[in-house]
Amino acid sequence: MRGTHESTASTEGADPDWRPLPPRxxxxxALNGALQLAIPGAVLGFVLGNVLASGLDLPMAWSGRVTGVVLPLLAAAGLGAWLxxxxxxxxxxxxxAQGLALRRGRLWWRETRVPAxxxxxxxVTRGPLQRSRDLATLVVHTAGTQHSTLKLANLDAGDAERLRDALGRQIDHDDDA
Structure with missing residues (x-):
């Protein structure tokens, strides 16, 4: 069954026009997901550990408090990495020719189109971890006030620069018309 799921998921974006993020x-x-959930997991573990200890009238030693924080932190970080x-x-x-489109998600599927x-x-922005992997984030600012910025993170750096240049040429072409 898992093999079927894997092959179905990997062909989801198989349309040749849709490009996946690079494997690197x-x-x-994974790191971003882990960091996003690790801190809330630790806080939740600390709060629940203290509530349970006081509700059950148990003395909670420091080792219990540390375990109450570390285990939920690790579980949340693992879940975040998986997500x-x-x-x-x-x-x-x-x-x-119409512009840029971004497709995300599976359960909550979302497609965003930005007309040129x-x-x-x-x-194009590149943080230190992105630079070490030759990745970049393309930030597209659009007309309008609500949801006026589209960020496409962890693109291949060359693709991000080519997209920036191509969309920039489309802007210049539209201005000349």
Whole structure:
């Protein structure tokens, strides 16, 4: 059964126009997911440990408090890493004559399209971990006030620069028309 699920999921973005994130982005996506859930997991563990200890009228030694924080922290970080890997697997992008499209998720599937005519300006950012893996984030600023920025993180650095240049040429072409 798992083999069927794996092959179905890997062909989800198999449309040749839709491109996945590069495999070397997997580690950063897992790290990001782990960090997003680790701190809330530790806080939740601390609070629940103290509530249970006081509710059951148990003396809670420091080792119990540490265990009450560390175990939920590790569990939440593991869950976050797994979710980050799933996020990597189910993120695809496409650039065509109409503009840029981003497809994310599986259970909560979302497709965002940015028409080239709505693009105001473009940024490429690269943090230290992204630079070490030759990755970048393309930031597309659009006309409008609500949801006016699209961030496509952990793209191949060359793809991010090519997308920036191509969308920039489309902006210049639209301005000349």
């Amino acid at each position: 982005a997997r580690g950063l996506m 980050g890997l799933r996020r990597h697997r189910h993120t695809h992008w496409r650039h065509d 005519t709505r693009v105001q300006h473009l940024d």
